[in-house]
Amino acid sequence: PGSFTGLRIGLATAKMLSYIWKVPLAGVDTLEALAWNMAGSQAFILPLLDAQRGNVYAALYGAFDEMWQEEKEEAAPIDQVIEAALTHGGPVIAVGECADKYKDKLVSAGIKLAPPHSRLARAGSVAMAGLKKIREGKTDSPLSILPNYIRRSEAEVLWEKQHRKS
Template sequence: MLILALDTASLVSSVALAKPGRLLAEITLQTRKTHSERLMPHIEQLLALADTDKTAIGAIAVSIGPGSFTGLRIGLATAKALAYALGTPIVGVPTLAALAFGCPVPGAILAPTMDAQKGNIYIALYRWQDGVLDEVKPPAVMPHAAAAALLAARPEPALVLGEAAELYPDTFRQAAVALAEPHVAMPRAGSVAMLGAGLLAAGERHDVMAVEPLYIRRSEAEELWEKRHGCQR
């Protein structure tokens, strides 16, 4: 089965083609252009590089968050439209799990992160166990200083991946928490594809009409609207 994977949860845009256990092609780029400008051209370029066309796509895997609200909406809308038009299965892959999957380091806690604005980060904890990525703590949002303290209190070494490593390096270094190098911390559609292949093999499919982003928190626009209108949840 040929799997098309999309990851647009951050400033990085990444698309990949894969078969179970084999990455065929991948384009990963970080620019100032929006995902809406580059995503479809990248998919077209990816298919050309792999010397195939859209009719060969057997499934679509897409990162569902947490992450950039706009990026997630663009990526998921594109994936859903393609899955519907091509009549292929779609599977949503948690963004933080995909980040951790790209760093197979046994014996350590992996802490993939995404920016949640205003000093907060999205974070989850994972570890590799017998070649399988296990979730230790599900995705949550918290202040970056609290995340550093959480990792510093753990008995095993921890490695921070993703945007928090770039945004708040001093906070984590002061807590004696290691930071991944940028090329390791960057989100990749190849990891989304590999995790998606595993989910598909296990029989998991998502409803193309119902699959939604994993936001974790409300958007700033929602919070502002509620503040102005005196609404509370």
Template sequence: MLVLGIEAATPVAAVAVVDGERLLAERMVNNRRTHSVNLLPMIKAVLEDAGVGREDLGGIAVSSGPGSFTGLRIGMATAKTLAQVWGLPVVGVGTLDALAHPLTGQGGLICPILNARKDEVYAAVYRTVDGELERLEGPVAVRPGELAGRLERLGLPVTLLGDGVPVYGGFFKQQLGGMVFFAPGSACWPRGAPVAELGYRLLRDGAGKDPFELLPNYIRLSEAEVKWLQKQKG
């Protein structure tokens, strides 16, 4: 099954096409242009790179959060619109799941962290069991100090990755010492290939949705929603 993967939950815009779990083509940019400008040309280009047309696709996978509220909306809207127009099922893939996926098989814990602003990170904790990732905690929005405490209590070496590392890596190193390691910078950004590969597995297992049923996983309320609720209570 050919699957188009779309990642837009972070500052990175990325797309990929897989045939089952075999990567055919992938593109990624980390520039200052909005995802609404980047995504459609990248999707057209990656299909051409893969040598396939939209009629060859069996489904679409999209990063479903947590992440940037604006980026998630753009990515989800793009995936749902294409799925509706092309008559394809669509699935959401957790942003943190997709980040951790390429590190499957690594010993100890794997903990992707995304900068959630407001002195918080989006995080989840995984370990490899029988060749597959098992999620132990998350996804959550949590203060770095609380996350460090949780990781310390688990008592295993942990590899951190994600765009939260440049911001909070020093803090975690100070708190956890020799227990913490960092993935290479090239692994710190979500990619389209893991989204497409995990999406293929979901579609293969019958988890495809009608585009109107797919919703993002924001984890926490947006600033506008918080202010609205405060206004209602007032």
């Protein structure tokens, strides 16, 4: 999730560099990159991004001795995401732009907020997540990797509505 155009430009650049320099490429989702901000925190990490229409993009990651994904990415109402995160039986730390937006709901549910400097994506976190994937042999082909959009852009939805009627 993120800026549709920004993701396309960034991924096109990474694909070109990987292909030309013949170096491995590993795709890292935005939610995963946010979770890596809190690597080693001995908690479940709940990255939250605004999905519009009253929803958030969310996933749940374990950040104990190593980092792993507990729950897949989804777009859902914040109350549903909070309820699901609390079922895992451990401390939960929220990161991402919506950690601030839904601060009161998160804190009242017992979810901690990451320090402000750890709530937004950082290049070092993307690098750590990508390096782990490369070391595990989970690389992507620069010729076939595509952005992972959880939902279609608003422009695509509107275009389809307009052209379906005609």
